[in-house]
Amino acid sequence: MSQSRSFEKATRRIKTLTKKPDDATLLRLYSLYKQAKKGDVQGQLPIGEGMVAVAKWKAWKKCVGMSGDEAMSCYIELVEECMSGDSANGFGNGTPELSGEALGEDILNAAGRISDWQEKTVLVSGASRGIGKAIAMRFAQAGANLVLLGRTLDSGEGPGDIPGSLNESKAEVEALGGTALCVATDVRDDMALNHAVDAAVKRFGGIDAVICNAGALFIAPFEQTPMKRFDLVHQVNVRATFALCQAALPALRASEMGRILVLAPPISLEPKWLDGTLAYTLSKYGMSIIVLGLSAELAGDGIAINAMWPATTIDTAAVRLNKALGGDEMARRSRKPVICADSAFEILSRPTEHSGNFHTDESALRQIGITDFEDYAVEPGLTLQSDFYL
Secondary structure, X not given: OOHHHHHHHHHHHXXXXXOOOOHHHXXXXXXXXXXXXXXXXXXXXXXXXXHHHHHHHHHHHHHOOOOHHHHHHHHHHHHHHHHHOOOOOOOOOOOOOOOHHHHHHHHHOOOOOOOOOOOOEEEEOOOOOHHHHHHHHHHHHOOOEEXXXXXXXXXXXXXXXXXXXXXXXXXXXXXXXXXXXXXXXXXXXXXXXHHHHHHHHHHHOOOOEEEEOOOOOOOOOHHHOOHHHHHHXXXXXXXXXXXXXXXXXXXXXXXXXXXXXXXXXXXXXXXXXXXXOHHHHHHHHHHXXXXXXXXXXXXXXXXXXXXXXXXXXXOOHHHHOOHHHOHHHHHHXXXXXXXXXXXXXXXXXXXXXXXXXXXXXXXXXHOOOOOOOHHHEOOOOOOOOEOOOO
8 A cells, every 4th residue: 555545544544533543543643754854764753652552642632622633733743743852741651650640630530431340251371370360460450360371280280390280270360260271272272262252252251352462482592592492482472362363353252341451562673672682673563563453443342452561570489490581580679469459450450441551560650640659669779770671
């Protein structure tokens, strides 16, 4: 599609705004605008969650009822304001923090927000330990049904006997008032994923939310990356995310509140995130592209898909056992998995129109007015280690 036709299509989508414009529309408009103004054929998109969310919010607030030309002109001014750093909120550094005070009341009181998770069914991959387990426990507190996916059904079965199992997670979920179904699943196996989805629908009658949390971590320079490791991170990270979303799609369409959350980072093209991490970065950015693609493709189905990424490292087995990344010392400078759980619960509770967004665990909580994160720290007072890609 030519640039002019793409521009016309994008402007038509913003011409008669009846809801908040999605990220795909705004990113397309921004890219075409920059190309037209500066000849930027590379179209480097600022898809960090801050700039996009702020521009989207302001565009929605200001552009309703305007003509197409007026809306486009207003949007361009907003992008320039966000990128230049001239705004009063100071969104000029490319990785801004959103103001919880500014957005909190609107988000918490938004029409279409999910206020009751009682008897709703949430499927979580990688739920035997760490972030996935913490997320399951948070939804259990709200009375949800949990479908727990993971490779380790019972203690002692995990790779290297890593602590944690699905049955242990199930016991803790049920102690909090939730109901849990464990399905031992290798997310690289399509048939296993289909079986897990079928088991969830048979047990609970459907699936309302899917959380793609399962992941593989491998950090090494290009020359020191065996192809079997390259294949592993792509199979577990990007391919499994694609396959799980595809397997669960019929159930999510049947739900009145289909939601997907992917543990994926905002895409940054800074060389430091490509140098020495290429295989892993490709796999994680692939997950991010899935979020952008499905948010556009599934918008008509009433399914919201968003991404969340930890602002700091999280104290998990993957961190503690990875000596190259600092091991126990890095874990001391991390936050507890519960911050991801609280953030996931908040993001998934937002209206269907909230789709295609990239949040950090911290930014999503700041948006609802939370500013004190000290209790989330493993050792309060220590300087925290920022996560990759931020």
